[in-house]
Amino acid sequence: MLPKLDKFDHAILKILQDDARTTNVEIADRVGLSQSPCLRRIRLMEESGVIRGYRADLDRRMLGLELTVFVAFKVARHTRENADALHEALLDIPEVVACYMISGESDFLAEVVVENLSAYETLLTEKLLVLPNVTDIRSNFAIRSVKTGAPLKLPVQT
Numbered sequence: 001m002l003p004k005l006d007k008f009d010h011a012i013l014k015i016l017q018d019d020a021r022t023t024n025v026e027i028a029d030r031v032g033l034s035q036s037p038c039l040r041r042i043r044l045m046e047e048s049g050v051i052r053g054y055r056a057d058l059d060r061r062m063l064g065l066e067l068t069v070f071v072a073f074k075v076a077r078h079t080r081e082n083a084d085a086l087h088e089a090l091l092d093i094p095e096v097v098a099c100y101m102i103s104g105e106s107d108f109l110a111e112v113v114v115e116n117l118s119a120y121e122t123l124l125t126e127k128l129l130v131l132p133n134v135t136d137i138r139s140n141f142a143i144r145s146v147k148t149g150a151p152l153k154l155p156v157q158t
Contacts, residue, residue, distance in 0.1 A: 003048050008033060009041055010154050013050070016042075017151035020054040057149055065113050067141065069120055071128065072106035074136035082133040083107065089131050095123055106138065 003009070011031040015022050028038035045051045060068070075082050083101070090099050090110055098111040114120045120139075128137055 003044055003050070005045075005050070005157075007157050008038075009045065009050075010157060012038065012041060013045070013154060014151070016051065016054075060113055064115055066116050067114050067120055068145070069112045069114070070140040070142065071110045071112050072102075072136075072138040072140070073108040073110070073131070073134050074105070075107040076133045076135045078107075085132040086134065093123075093127055106136075 015027050024039050028035045090096050095112050096110045097113050100109050102109050
């Protein structure tokens with residue numbers, strides 16, 4: 001069950017979005033709670049799925065991942081089975097770092113991160129073009145990242 005979040009929970013989430021390595025002691029101090037209730041709130045948000053996990057924010061370029069491509073897929077014959085098959089296939093491609101089912105001219109939009117154009121060509125020809133039930137693929141290359149990995153703007157508490 002989704003917990004009802006209050007101003008303390010929102011304050012905790014803001015701190016964790018800014019720096020997930022912040023200690024419980026520091027979080028409790030900053031939000032005005034004692035350590036035990038603060039930790040209980042964090043654990044409850046983890047258990048309920050509000051907090052899905054913690055991970056490092058890696059610099060793509062420093063790791064040699066120079067190319068980001070937004071790939072739009074159109075699914076053949078709009079059926080749940082065809083969409084599900086493509087969905088499952090995209091989950092198994094590690095170069096796909098984000099993917100959305102969308103409305104409009106395409107059905108899915110995937111964010112792909114690879115080393116360079118040659119690596120994308122290999123991915124395209126060996127994995128993407130052979131995906132099930134795909135009738136069209138459109139690739140859009142990112143020239144520059146303007147904003148990525150920003151914290152979520154949390155809804156205003158009433």
